[in-house]
Amino acid sequence: MPGTDVHLAHGPYSAVVTRRAGALRELRHGNRDLVVGFAPEGNIPDYRGVICAPWPNRLADGTYAYAGKPYAATVNEPERGAALHGLAIHQPWEVLEEAADRAVLGCRIPAGPEYPGELDLTVTYSLSGDGLRGTVRAVNTGSAAAPYGVCPHPYLVAGPSPLDDWSLELPADAYLEVTPDRLLPVGMRQVGGGAFDFRSPRRLGDVKIDHAFTDISRDGHGLARVRVLDPSGTGVELEWGAEWPWxxxxxxxxxxxxxxxxxxxxxxxxxxxxLHSGTDLVHLQPGASHSAEWTIRALTPQAG
Known part of the structure; x- marks a missing residue:
């Protein structure tokens, strides 16, 4: 549809954001891709760059109860019997503001059989010399309290080499073990010395990861950073604040x-x-809001 994409630029950075799921479709530094992109039309593969709300990841069986009332969301991952990545991915998004280096996109998540609250959700994408900053904000405009969780979903690209040759720095002490068939939580495990211990940078190799990590080391401002580096020396860093504990x-x-x-x-x-465990779930009262930010920046051989 006309006006689906918004093109942003600032210095060596350029980005394309889209009304389709409020997603980041492209992010580049010069001629180098920093994320795995997708085509301007058609389905978004692998949920690349979308905004996942009002829950991230999997909701087992798509059913839950809140404040004593049952709710049922569409199971969109039938092979695992899960409602995956929330409701915002299914809503129509609009471009609310647009400038050369900044765009604000928004959607509404309605109250109904899938969800108790009515949310106005916005995501602001802005480019600067420091990279791409994303800010996602939810306001409960309904009359009932609502459970809430959110995540962005970018796939980072370190450089031209295969992913197996990239090195990863992930400053997390613990991860959530999941079942092998449905990828549903089992319990917390320490990374120490195991396959998922990337607290010091090391090559990814053939390790397969699809897990949530926590107990994350942060700087004095509460910021955490994941770094992925290519053997050529290029790389990409994602930084996020204390509002994201996972x-x-x-x-x-x-x-x-x-x-x-x-x-x-x-x-x-x-x-x-x-929505089942209640772990770190945000409870948005009517009129309340929640905001969270993240930044993606290029690492160069000189700076990285």
Whole structure:
């Protein structure tokens, strides 16, 4: 449709954001891709760059109860019996503001059989010399309290080499073990010395990751950073604040077709299946709001 995409630019950075799921469709530094992109039309593969709300990741069986009332969301991952990545991906989004280096997109999540609250959701994308900053904000405009969680869903690209040759720095002490068939939470595990211990940078190799990590090391401003580096020296960094206590990391493995094209790094306000566990779930009262920010920046051989 006309006006689906918004093109942004600032210095060496350029981006394309889209009304389709409020997603980041492209991000480049010079001629280098920093994320795995997708075509201007058709379905968005692998939920690349979308905004996942009002829950991230999987909701087992698509059913839950809140404030004593049952709700049922559409199971859009039938092979695992899950409602995946929330409701905002199914809503119509609009471009609310547009400038050369900044755009604001928004959608409304209605109250109904899938969800108790009515949310106005906006995502602001802005480019600067420091990279791309995203800010997602939810306001409960309904009359009932609502459970809430959110994450962005970019797949980072470190450089031209295969993902197996990239090195990863992930400053997390613990991860959430999941079932092998449905990828639903089992319990917390420490990374220490195991396959998922990337607290010091090391090569990814053939490890397969699709897990939520927590107990994350942060700087004095509450910021955490994941870095992915290519052997050539190029790389990409994703930085997020204390409002995101979790981060999902996925090596993009697929049973059919091209896989391991990029590394999904998804700051999350809550872990998978939080509508059942209640872990770190935000409870938005009528009129209340929640905001969270993240930044993606290029790393160059000189700076990185």
């Amino acid at each position: 981060v999902q990391v996925h090596t993009g493995d697929k049973p059919v077709g091209p896989d391991r094209l990029g590394l999904a790094v998804e700051p999350m306000t809550c872990p998978p299946d939080a």
